[in-house]
Amino acid sequence: MPREYPPNPLVGLGAIVWKDGQVLMIQRGNPPRAGIWSLPGGAQHLGETVQAGIHREIAEETGVQIELLGLVEVIDSIQRDATGRVLYHYTIIDFAARWVGGEAVAGDDAAAVAWVDPADLHRLDLWDETIRVIEKSRAWLV
Secondary structure, three states, rough: OOOOOOOOOOEEEEOOOEEEOOEEEEEOOOOOOOEEEOOOEEOOOOOOOHHHHHHHHHHHHHEEEEEEEEEEEEEEEEEEEEOEEEEEEEEEEEEEEEEEOOOOOOOOOOEEOOOOOOOHHHHHOOOOOOOOOOOHHHHOOO
């Protein structure tokens, strides 16, 4: 299914990965939002469970292995073109996760990766929803 002007929404999978009080962020390498800092993740594959897809995406984009802690949020990301047609439509499923291994390196669709202190997230010019789910994910760290 095409990502631009899709006939149906696509399922996006993401994780808010925590390690030593810092959250794992990636700089997107491809559209939509190329060059923008975001949570790691990507599209679910046909026949793949949500959990398996999140593990795969995080490993492909960052080289990190994770333990999933729980569902944080489901978000609709809809971008329209100048005529009002839906250019991109993702239903994003974000889970809280804990780092369990691996060295964070940019891979697959990521241009860069970084462990970021939550107090410094404002420097990355993040989407408001990204900041909201990061804050909400803290409840899973208790």
